[in-house]
Amino acid sequence: EEQEEDVLRELRLFLRNVTERLALDRRFKAFTKPVDIEEVPDYLMVVKRPMDLSTLLTNIDEQKYVTVGEFVSDADLVWQNALEYNPDSDPMDRHIRHRACALKDTVRAIIRDELDEDFERVCEDIKESR
Numbered sequence: 001e002e003q004e005e006d007v008l009r010e011l012r013l014f015l016r017n018v019t020e021r022l023a024l025d026r027r028f029k030a031f032t033k034p035v036d037i038e039e040v041p042d043y044l045m046v047v048k049r050p051m052d053l054s055t056l057l058t059n060i061d062e063q064k065y066v067t068v069g070e071f072v073s074d075a076d077l078v079w080q081n082a083l084e085y086n087p088d089s090d091p092m093d094r095h096i097r098h099r100a101c102a103l104k105d106t107v108r109a110i111i112r113d114e115l116d117e118d119f120e121r122v123c124e125d126i127k128e129s130r
């Protein structure tokens with residue numbers, strides 16, 4: 001109904017705001033666009049579900065997410081993939097793993113500080129009703 005569409009519209013506004021703030025953070029530059037498979041041909045051998053901040057924004061606009069939890073699952077892919085693809089001790093790998101960990105902690109901190117648990121509960125009830 002109308003009230004449900006109002007809730008999901010507010011969810012999309014919140015998720016766009018979070019994602020845009022992450023995309024503006026210089027630490028997360030490597031995570032803003034899909035990894036170029038032509039430049040990194042072995043990427044898909046290691047990473048089964050690529051994800052990046054621009055794809056999160058597209059998913060939001062395509063109304064893929066009905067709860068914050070669904071969004072966080074995809075957002076977690078971004079840093080999890082980076083840890084998987086950059087496991088070595090060399091400085092470049094360590095550098096991107098450090099940024100991946102910063103992304104993980106930043107997403108969780110924003111959600112903890114800015115998501116009202118009652119709002120997420122309403123989204124989960126809409127999801128279960130569909």
Ligand SMILES: CC(=O)c1csc(NC(=O)C2C[NH2+]C2)n1
Pocket residue numbers: 030031035081082083085086092093096
């Ligand atoms: C997005 C992502 O995970 C990414 C972008 S470049 C990269 N890794 C490297 O460039 C090399 C350092 N060891 C491989 N990882």
